[in-house]
Amino acid sequence: MIKAAVIDNGIVGLRESYLDQPHVQYDFLPTHQATAPDFSPYDLLVVPNGTDQVAMYRWREAVQGFLNQGKTLFCFDGWFTNWLPGSQWMADNSKKTIDIRYTLKSDHYGLFEGVDLDHFIFSNGISGWWACGYIQPTPNAEVVVADTWGRCIMLLDEQTTPGTIFATASGPLGDYAYGTTDDAGSMEGLTRLYHNLLTKLIKIPVS
Amino acid sequence: MIGLLFNGVWSQYAFAKAGKYQHLYRLLYIHDLTEASLQGLKAIAVPFQSNQAAIRERKGLIYNFLKQGGKVFVAGDSTADWLDAQWEDRPVNNYWWVKDPNNPPVSQTDYSHPIYEGLSARHACWHTHGVYTRIPEHARIVQTNGKGEVISWETNHYGGTLFVTTLDPIVEHGIQQITHLDHYVDKLTEWLCGVKPEGQFEMQAADYGVAWEND
Numbered sequence: 001m002i003k004a005a006v007i008d009n010g011i012v013g014l015r016e017s018y019l020d021q022p023h024v025q026y027d028f029l030p031t032h033q034a035t036a037p038d039f040s041p042y043d044l045l046v047v048p049n050g051t052d053q054v055a056m057y058r059w060r061e062a063v064q065g066f067l068n069q070g071k072t073l074f075c076f077d078g079w080f081t082n083w084l085p086g087s088q089w090m091a092d093n094s095k096k097t098i099d100i101r102y103t104l105k106s107d108h109y110g111l112f113e114g115v116d117l118d119h120f121i122f123s124n125g126i127s128g129w130w131a132c133g134y135i136q137p138t139p140n141a142e143v144v145v146a147d148t149w150g151r152c153i154m155l156l157d158e159q160t161t162p163g164t165i166f167a168t169a170s171g172p173l174g175d176y177a178y179g180t181t182d183d184a185g186s187m188e189g190l191t192r193l194y195h196n197l198l199t200k201l202i203k204i205p206v207s
Numbered sequence: 208m209i210g211l212l213f214n215g216v217w218s219q220y221a222f223a224k225a226g227k228y229q230h231l232y233r234l235l236y237i238h239d240l241t242e243a244s245l246q247g248l249k250a251i252a253v254p255f256q257s258n259q260a261a262i263r264e265r266k267g268l269i270y271n272f273l274k275q276g277g278k279v280f281v282a283g284d285s286t287a288d289w290l291d292a293q294w295e296d297r298p299v300n301n302y303w304w305v306k307d308p309n310n311p312p313v314s315q316t317d318y319s320h321p322i323y324e325g326l327s328a329r330h331a332c333w334h335t336h337g338v339y340t341r342i343p344e345h346a347r348i349v350q351t352n353g354k355g356e357v358i359s360w361e362t363n364h365y366g367g368t369l370f371v372t373t374l375d376p377i378v379e380h381g382i383q384q385i386t387h388l389d390h391y392v393d394k395l396t397e398w399l400c401g402v403k404p405e406g407q408f409e410m411q412a413a414d415y416g417v418a419w420e421n422d
Contacts, residue, residue: 009215009216009258010258010260010261011214011216012256012259012283012296012336031215031238031258032258032261050216050256051215052214052215052258053215053216053217053220054215054236054419055238056215057418077217078217078218078221079217080220080414080415080416080417081417081418081419082416082418088415088416089217089415090412090416091217091383091410091415092410093383097384123302124302124305125302126302126305132382132383132384136416170217178299179299179301179336180299182298182299
């Protein structure tokens with residue numbers, strides 16, 4: 001059983017996006033407190049789409065401590081504050097969404113097994129719906145998916161900290177993506193990839 | 208100057224940092240909001256993806272601002288805990304313009320309202336996040352969907368002007384995936400503070416990878 005914490009800034013649709021299942025159980029950690037919550041009971045920290053990036057900045061030392069314990073961080077949001085170790089997300093409006101295509105660059109864990117990357121490119125026939133901006137990856141990180149211009153859109157970093165960082169350029173992943181898409185293929189794609197992350201990336205110590 | 212209630216969401220931040228809006232909007236981090244934060248402001252904007260529970264705890268600040276004659280703009284969802292209205296969720300249709308372009312999510316708009324005056328139908332609605340199934344008796348309806356459900360409404364009952372809509376202009380403009388939103392947001396901004404924004408929506412690399420400036 002994976003014990004996961006989801007950062008919760010109260011936005012609509014968030015709690016429906018992470019549903020308890022036999023292999024994963026979630027707690028939602030509200031962002032109203034200036035001091036960081038205790039992340040130590042958790043194997044996984046989820047920073048969902050639409051997160052409070054001010055709170056994450058204020059809690060950055062606690063996140064570093066969590067990763068130092070060899071645990072796993074998923075960030076599916078645009079982190080404009082510099083709290084995430086190693087890499088940095090950047091907003092950008094210089095590219096047209098109609099031109100956005102993605103390419104799988106590296107996937108030695110098989111995260112995309114059973115996942116059609118086209119479902120992340122097109123939703124209801126419209127391209128560029130999923131991610132926003134791009135990631136400036138640390139040289140230690142593995143670029144999993146790049147966009148039309150070779151920019152990092154999905155990143156796996158197992159080198160910068162003792163833990164594992166998986167991040168997207170603000171592309172939502174979970175059991176649901178409120179308001180983002182209702183395209184059946186896109187919903188299936190983001191849900192399947194998310195559950196592949198859970199089963200293939202989380203390292204739970206044997207007790 | 209317009210105070211933008213800020214839930215730490217990147218699109219809210221990107222909007223407030225954009226070249227054409229940064230001198231007109233001030234980010235007000237919701238968990239640090241005090242009476243002093245609102246001093247000197249002409250208006251408050253409450254964007255989509257706000258923290259409704261945190262707003263409820265500070266609703267006295269908002270209604271006091273209205274009592275003093277200010278304007279308050281509320282976008283997206285809300286709760287009846289702080290607004291005398293009932294918001295209900297509905298599926299978001301953000302592809303109607305491809306699959307059914309003659310059937311937009313808003314069918315009726317009062318174009319005499321200053322925000323909408325001169326806007327085309329396409330610029331007056333891109334998509335909606337739910338509807339209002341109840342609004343105050345003293346409110347005026349500004350936009351409805353094809354079922355007659357309320358999308359936008361306004362009231363002067365609290366002193367100033369409270370305008371509420373399930374559109375999401377600020378968050379969506381911050382995301383920058385819809386290219387025509389300058390039309391709506393510029394009208395909105397001018398209505399809120401009296402200044403029409405000019406120039407381009409420029410994102411500066413120096414605004415990303417930053418410390419939170421108020422720390």
